[in-house]
Amino acid sequence: MITEIALLKIRGNESKAFEKSFEIAQKIIAGMNGYINHELQKCLEEEDKYMLIVRWEKLEDHTEGFRKSEEYQQWKKLLHHYYDPFPTVEHYKKIY
């Protein structure tokens, strides 16, 4: 299992709209091959900041399967315009 972690910074005053769009968008990733589960977490210390955590069976399920899919185009359309700056996405493997 691989954990994808993205720190999302949302344009000012768009957090509520982002959450609504994410509610729809999350159904897209949840249907992808290799998807295990996800969480959208909102930062308590900083406004308009979220952490997206997605668990995938293997790295390529995200980097190849999802990112090169038709569904990714819908995901992008729903969410990418909220981000400023565009987020860095990293992958992690569980040690403990």
Next chain:
Amino acid sequence: MITEIALLKIRGNESKAFEKSFEIAQKIIAGMNGYINHELQKCLEEEDKYMLIVRWEKLEDHTEGFRKSEEYQQWKKLLHHYYDPFPTVEHYKKIY
């Protein structure tokens, strides 16, 4: 439930030693009031980088209960010398 997230950068060549110390240190947090669970995740893209995720019943279980405890002094002694720079710790609440 609150999720504590800390991005940990470890001094060069000390990652293996850090993991061994963490194996001991994790028993300290696991015994604290309000502790739910934790994960130590290692970054695939960047050397010597980890994400520590700890779930607490409420914010104060971490910021007050743990940080002001005797046990925190042991945790600190075991782990803090590995970090460079000293990590920023943030708290998140689950949206989805």
